[in-house]
Structure formats: C-alpha cells, structure tokens
Amino acid sequence: MKMKSFRELSDNKKPNGQLDLIGQRNKPERFKYSVECEGPLKTCSESAKLLKAYGIKLHGSLEIKIEELVPDIASYNSVWQISRFASEDFGSLSNYLFEILEKIFNHVSRCSIYLAERNEEGGRQRVILSHYLTISMNGGVKTESMDKKEPIVNSKDPALKAYLEKKPRFIHYKDGIDLIFKNLNIDSHAGDLYVIEKNVLKDDLAIVPFYYREKNRPFGVLILEGDLRCKGSTKNGFGKVFYSAKTVAGLSAQLGFISMQKYDSTTSFHRKKDFEIDLKSSIRSIIKEQSKGIRKNIFLLLIDLDNFKSINEQYGYIAGDNLLSSVAKVIENSVRRPEYGRKQDTIARWGGEEFVVILEDVTRENAINIAKRINEGVRKASVSVEKEKEIKKISVTCSIGLLNISDLLPLVFDNRSIDGLAKYVFTKCDMLIKSVKRNGKDGIAFFSENGKVEIVK
Numbered sequence: 001m002k003m004k005s006f007r008e009l010s011d012n013k014k015p016n017g018q019l020d021l022i023g024q025r026n027k028p029e030r031f032k033y034s035v036e037c038e039g040p041l042k043t044c045s046e047s048a049k050l051l052k053a054y055g056i057k058l059h060g061s062l063e064i065k066i067e068e069l070v071p072d073i074a075s076y077n078s079v080w081q082i083s084r085f086a087s088e089d090f091g092s093l094s095n096y097l098f099e100i101l102e103k104i105f106n107h108v109s110r111c112s113i114y115l116a117e118r119n120e121e122g123g124r125q126r127v128i129l130s131h132y133l134t135i136s137m138n139g140g141v142k143t144e145s146m147d148k149k150e151p152i153v154n155s156k157d158p159a160l161k162a163y164l165e166k167k168p169r170f171i172h173y174k175d176g177i178d179l180i181f182k183n184l185n186i187d188s189h190a191g192d193l194y195v196i197e198k199n200v201l202k203d204d205l206a207i208v209p210f211y212y213r214e215k216n217r218p219f220g221v222l223i224l225e226g227d228l229r230c231k232g233s234t235k236n237g238f239g240k241v242f243y244s245a246k247t248v249a250g251l252s253a254q255l256g257f258i259s260m261q262k263y264d265s266t267t268s269f270h271r272k273k274d275f276e277i278d279l280k281s282s283i284r285s286i287i288k289e290q291s292k293g294i295r296k297n298i299f300l301l302l303i304d305l306d307n308f309k310s311i312n313e314q315y316g317y318i319a320g321d322n323l324l325s326s327v328a329k330v331i332e333n334s335v336r337r338p339e340y341g342r343k344q345d346t347i348a349r350w351g352g353e354e355f356v357v358i359l360e361d362v363t364r365e366n367a368i369n370i371a372k373r374i375n376e377g378v379r380k381a382s383v384s385v386e387k388e389k390e391i392k393k394i395s396v397t398c399s400i401g402l403l404n405i406s407d408l409l410p411l412v413f414d415n416r417s418i419d420g421l422a423k424y425v426f427t428k429c430d431m432l433i434k435s436v437k438r439n440g441k442d443g444i445a446f447f448s449e450n451g452k453v454e455i456v457k
Contacts, residue, residue: 051193054242055182060195062177068239074232075243078104079250086258089274093263094135097255098142101224104247109203109226111135113255114152114159116219128153129160129221132268137226159221162207166218167191168252170228170245173202177241184215186249193238204228206248210256220259222252264349266321267328275348275356280418282358283425286406295406299367301357302401302429303331303374306441308353315394319385323394324353330377331355335370364404371402371444372456379442397442401432407447 048058050069081103090096093113101108114129131149135142152160162169168181176198181191203225209218228244229235235243264271270278282298289296305327312320328349335345335357346358359367375398382395405425432445435453443457 051238055188055190056179056193057191058193058195062193062195062238064238068235068237069242070239072230072233072235072239072243074234075230075247077232078230078247082247082250082254086254086262089277093259093268094133094142094144096258097133098135098137100251101137104230104251105224105244106227106229106231108137108224108228110224111137112223114221114223116163116221117151126153127160127164129163132220159207159223163209163218163221166209166215168208168245168249169206170241170248171196171205172237172241173199173204175237175241177238179241179245181245181249184209184211184218184249186246186253189242189246204244206245208248208252210252210259212256212260219256219265222248222255224248266324267349267355269328269332269355270346270348272348272350275346275350275358276422278346278348278358279356279425280422282360282405283409283418283421286409290409297360297362297364297367298405299359299362299364300401300403300405300425300429301355301359301367301371301374302350302403302426302433303355303357303378304399304433304437305353305378306397306399306437308396311394311396315385315387319383319394322383322385323381323396326381326383327378327396327398328355330381331357331374334373334377335359367402367404368444368446368456371400371446374398375400375442375444399433399436399441400444401429401436402444402446403429403432404447 050064050066051058054069082100085096085100085103088096088099090099097111101111112134113132115132117128117130118125129152131151133144134149135144137143155161155164158169166184168184170179171177172179173196176196178194178196179191180194182188183190204227206222206224206228208222210220210222211218228248229240230244230247233240233243259265262271262274263269279300286296286298305324308320308323311323331347335347345360348356350356357370359370362370378396378398380395382393384391384393386392403425408425408428409421432447432453435445436443436455439455440457443455445453445455448454
C-alpha cells in the first residue's frame, strides 16, 4: 500500500470537519485532530483551524501554511543533543550553556539566568528574581558577566510575569509573533498566539521558567536572545516560533535537572560525585605525563570551615546557607582569575562545610598565594542576621590543606588502582587539615620542600 504524502493528507478534508495532519498506514484515526469551528470560531481562518489542532488560540490575523506544522527534524536533533549533553562535563554551568547553545541554535547573543527568592514584606511573601548568570556570545567567543544585575521585583516585568504565571514565552519580532504557552508541561502545545508589531531590528526572545519536580514552584528563569532557529532548520514564521520554543522548553527542563543534580544549589559548585571524577582524571593526566618524562603540577586544596556547626545552631540553617554562599563567592573569586593560558579550575562542595579545589598548571608559589587569598577572604566575609530583634554580622574562618599531587604520586604509584590513588591523595590532604586544627585553626598547611608539614597563618 502506498503511503500518502503529507500534502495529500492535508488537502483531504473529511465530511465531519476533521483534518489529517499525519499520514499513517494503519489506524489513521489516532492522528486526526478536530478542527471544527464552534461559537466565535465559526468565522475563523484556516490558520486558526490549524492552530486549534494544537490547542493554540490565535489572537489577530496570521497566515500559517500547512508546511510550517510538519515535524521539524532539526529541532528533534537539537532536543536529542540537549539530553546527551547532560552526561558530559563542562566544569561550570556557564560552560555547559555556552557549548549547548552553540550547537543547537543559529546564534544566541545573550543568555541570562535568574533564580527565585522569597522574602517577607509587610507580613506578605514576595517573589523576586535575583540575577545569577549572564553570558554574551559573539563569534564563538564567550564573555561571562561578573557584574550582578539588579533583582527583578516588578511583577509586570516579562521575566517575573512568566515566572509567576508559569508560562513559557517566545517572541519572534521579525515576523511579529508572540507565543505564550499555557503551562510548563513539556508535552503540551496549548497556548495563546498573539500577532504583534513587526521589528526586523530585534532578535528573538525566549523567557522560560525552569523547575525540578515541582511545577507549581519553579526556582528560576532562563532568558535567551538571538536567532533562536534550530541549526539546520528551514522553518519560518509560526513553524520557527513553535519548534524553537519547544526546543528552548526542553533546554530549560534539562537546566532544572542539572542545576539540582550536578551543581550544589547553595554554592553553584560541582557536587561530590563530579569532583571525584575530576580528581581521578587529574591523577591519570599526571601519570600519563610522567610516563613521557614530563612533570605536571596539579594541586589539591581542601577547605574546612571552622566551627561552622555552631553558626547553624545559634542562627539557624538559613543564615548558615547565606554564609556558605558568601564563602563560595570568596573561593570562586580567589581561584578563577583571568590568568593567561590556564584552564578553569575545578571547585566543588565536598560536604556540609567543606570545599575542594583542583588547581592545574600553577607553581607552588601561586598555589600557596591562592590558598592565602581564600583564607583571608573567608575571614573577612560576613552576612547580617537578625536575632533577638538585633542585627548581627556573622562570619567564619577556615582551615586549608594544600597538597601537590605530583609530588605524592611517585611515592605511592605501584599497583594501586586510580580509585585507590584518589583515596590516598585525599586522605593525605585531610591529614594536613587536621594539622591546622590542632594548631588553633584558621590557617594553611602544606608539605615543605623537605617533606615536613608547614603551617602558615
């Protein structure tokens, strides 16, 4: 039996007012969508009929060709790549976004993430969106914004409005199309399509809330600007808007997942599992270079906050999390400096009040200076808390163990597995931390060139 083409099927109007959108050898009734016009839709255009098949209500006049609703292979491929990327390592959320956006869209000029916060004002809870990250992309070059933008507090702002209403939005200015989905269900097409004034000078704009498990409580908003057509797609008009919007929705769903599972929500650093993989990878690279007679310096920093549990006990876990977030910024600013020729270092939250850092391609002197910057910065970091109707500033100190993995491996590299070597390296670094704790805390311990433990305060 010869299968009918999509065009033949689209031209085949049924007596009951139905339209076949997808051809199928067997049981075609499963793929029929009712396009009967009821009530005010009796005078609707063919475009409105086609949109109704998707559950989209047209506001205004818009010509939509049947070809625009044909499934887009390019967008399906983009969604596949999004799912594939979740298992890869990019060192940071900004690197992940840069790589994935470069692969799936024609050109993204700017990507911003805002995270939701709730505060009380006048006895009522109010949601604000705090700026977390912005990356600008130009010709394959990524620029990460270090300046935090003002929080979004106006409920009429498109980003906060999309968050509060839990409705993803995609605006295609060049063709004057504004599509707002009804909800965050990724398998739902229902929404409202508005015809707006065209502006050929403005890029596409996508605003999509993202969540993890709780659809009624998103924890952030993804904003994309640029030419958001999926790479390889030939869609125009509504077809471009619809399939690009669904791809962005898929990306936001993935973003919600990896934000919660791959990165720590309080500090935005890697979680323990990813760090363990990175440590073993560093050990392998040292062994590989040593086999060629090349020395490669890789340092491990273990940072433990002193007496942090007492902060949680006295001021509560919210105050503790705020202080952790402040300390995390100090660590990141101390480590990730624009030093030419260096790759971005790995930072992870190891436990409740412990952090770990892998420093590559640094000298011993540079590693010690980084540890000192962290130690001094943590000491100065503070957050304000209210207790017994008084505002107090709370702070914490830290003990740091600094270990050159390259110095250690020749002594222990026998028949141990990589897992065994990683465990041994971490144990030695933990031993340095305990040396600092025994000597009054708030300091740095490392092995001197003669192999003895040296402590700096």
